[in-house]
Amino acid sequence: MNLGVVVLAAGLGTRMRSARPKVLHEIAGRPLIGWVLSALADVDPTHTVVVVGHGADEVRAVLPEGVDTALQEEQLGTGHATRMGLDTLSSECDRVLVLCGDTPLLRPKLIADLIAQHSAGEGAVTMVTAVLDDAGAYGRVLRDDEGRVTGVVEAKDADEAQLAVNEINAGIYVFDRAGLEAAIGQVGSDNAQGEVYLPDVLPLMGDTIGALIADDPDVVAGVNTRVHLSECEWVIQERLREAAMLGGVTMPDPSTVYFDADVVVGQDTTLLPGVHLRGTTEIADGCTIGPDCTLVDSQVGTGATVISAHVLQSTIGAGAQVGPFAYLRPETDLSERAKIGTFVETKKSRIGPGAKVPHLSYIGDADIGEGTNIGAGNITANYDGFRKHATRIGARVKTGSDCVFVAPVEIGDDAMTAAGSIITSDIPDGALGIARARQDNKEGFTERAAARAKQAAEEGDGA
Ligand code: UD1
Numbered sequence: 001m002n003l004g005v006v007v008l009a010a011g012l013g014t015r016m017r018s019a020r021p022k023v024l025h026e027i028a029g030r031p032l033i034g035w036v037l038s039a040l041a042d043v044d045p046t047h048t049v050v051v052v053g054h055g056a057d058e059v060r061a062v063l064p065e066g067v068d069t070a071l072q073e074e075q076l077g078t079g080h081a082t083r084m085g086l087d088t089l090s091s092e093c094d095r096v097l098v099l100c101g102d103t104p105l106l107r108p109k110l111i112a113d114l115i116a117q118h119s120a121g122e123g124a125v126t127m128v129t130a131v132l133d134d135a136g137a138y139g140r141v142l143r144d145d146e147g148r149v150t151g152v153v154e155a156k157d158a159d160e161a162q163l164a165v166n167e168i169n170a171g172i173y174v175f176d177r178a179g180l181e182a183a184i185g186q187v188g189s190d191n192a193q194g195e196v197y198l199p200d201v202l203p204l205m206g207d208t209i210g211a212l213i214a215d216d217p218d219v220v221a222g223v224n225t226r227v228h229l230s231e232c233e234w235v236i237q238e239r240l241r242e243a244a245m246l247g248g249v250t251m252p253d254p255s256t257v258y259f260d261a262d263v264v265v266g267q268d269t270t271l272l273p274g275v276h277l278r279g280t281t282e283i284a285d286g287c288t289i290g291p292d293c294t295l296v297d298s299q300v301g302t303g304a305t306v307i308s309a310h311v312l313q314s315t316i317g318a319g320a321q322v323g324p325f326a327y328l329r330p331e332t333d334l335s336e337r338a339k340i341g342t343f344v345e346t347k348k349s350r351i352g353p354g355a356k357v358p359h360l361s362y363i364g365d366a367d368i369g370e371g372t373n374i375g376a377g378n379i380t381a382n383y384d385g386f387r388k389h390a391t392r393i394g395a396r397v398k399t400g401s402d403c404v405f406v407a408p409v410e411i412g413d414d415a416m417t418a419a420g421s422i423i424t425s426d427i428p429d430g431a432l433g434i435a436r437a438r439q440d441n442k443e444g445f446t447e448r449a450a451a452r453a454k455q456a457a458e459e460g461d462g463a
């Protein structure tokens with residue numbers, strides 16, 4: 001048997017109240033459709049077709065290679081969408097798994113179990129159902145007196161007795177293709193929504209409608225509103241937190257740590273409360289991150305410490321220290337054992353091994369050599385109002401507090417700068433750069449000033 005997959009994803013998702021197609025709304029940084037496709041991990045389909053319609057090009061743009069699309073120009077219902085998918089599905093596929101693009105909690109195991117049950121059974125279709133406390137707007141599964149499934153009625157078409165049923169249609173089915181193709185042409189749209197409903201094929205597919213009741217009803221939840229979206233986000237966050245902890249990550253309060261789907265965290269790393277790890281972020285072993293950090297598309301080396309920081313598309317080396325209160329903007333490359341400290345902003349800069357930018361500085365378009373120490377309150381003035389320029393600071397340099405480096409400028413190895421200097425010219429290796437007015441002390445000034453003030457006050461009294 002060759003398995004084909006049709007994923008229905010053409011709907012706008014009216015109830016989302018969004019300009020964005022529903023299946024592109026994200027959970028843990030991955031669109032809903034991406035989560036659905038990830039549930040195919042264990043079944044190795046021969047061909048997968050996603051039925052697109054609303055925002056077709058945007059949806060196509062997020063699909064992985066090897067997944068094809070079929071266009072459903074008008075959204076005439078899930079049955080019609082399935083037909084569009086079948087038209088594109090490779091003729092090699094004689095068995096068809098149909099999924100909805102809005103069920104992000106699906107697990108690979110459920111799909112594998114469904115296919116195994118279908119293979120073992122006799123019917124031409126096996127569907128997934130779930131028993132819920134509140135069946136809400138889901139289609140209700142109808143069974144006869146012997147408990148055999150006879151079909152599905154949509155909530156909008158259901159009578160009171162049917163609405164009271166709490167077994168729901170999960171919208172996940174595996175069909176023998178020939179039977180499905182024969183039945184689907186016979187389904188009309190005489191119902192509350194005037195749509196061609198896919199579940200209406202069920203009674204047309206022979207005597208046996210197989211049903212797998214999901215043991216975890218969460219797994220089949222469909223996202224139709226933003227409330228559902230947040231509920232599913234929570235479930236996925238719980239899964240990601242659990243996976244991280246089982247992988248050796250310490251989290252004293254996991255409920256405050258948020259992951260994106262592809263984040264990787266090493267063993268013996270501690271994630272303190274208020275940590276958000278986004279995009280392709282990778283944290284190595286033995287790090288301490290948090291409290292209160294956001295890292296986006298960034299890499300952190302072994303044993304690094306990051307406290308109260310916002311880190312974007314940057315690299316933090318092994319044993320490096322960041323924060324508290326640091327802002328690492330894109331292309332910051334903090335080498336091993338280096339430090340970016342308190343109230344420091346960096347951008348497109350390399351900070352060499354063991355170098356330190358501990359306090360109150362802006363470092364942009366700069367290269368800072370190994371072992372250099374940047375004094376408090378230093379600024380690389382990288383922008384002349386028109387273009388950006390680079391600052392190069394060598395190895396083992398010590399800069400004084402409150403220096404400005406007016407780029408382009410180069411500071412040699414082992415050089416120093418005096419506090420309060422505005423450095424506009426290069427400094428050779430080993431030299432001290434001073435660029436500030438020389439101090440002039442007025443001896444006895446305080447006494448004279450006091451005397452003048454006293455005299456002025458007395459003259460004022462006499463007036
Ligand atoms: C559907 C089922 C319902 C089931 C529920 C499970 C039908 C008629 N009803 O209802 O029995 O309990 O899923 O979550 O199938 N779509 C298209 N083209 C269309 C219409 C829909 O591609 O013309 C896609 C949507 O983008 C969506 C999926 O099909 O991804 C399901 O559509 P939706 O409108 O969410 O159906 P439900 O009302 O949830």
Ligand code: MG
Pocket residue numbers: 100102222223224
């Ligand atoms: Mg739905």
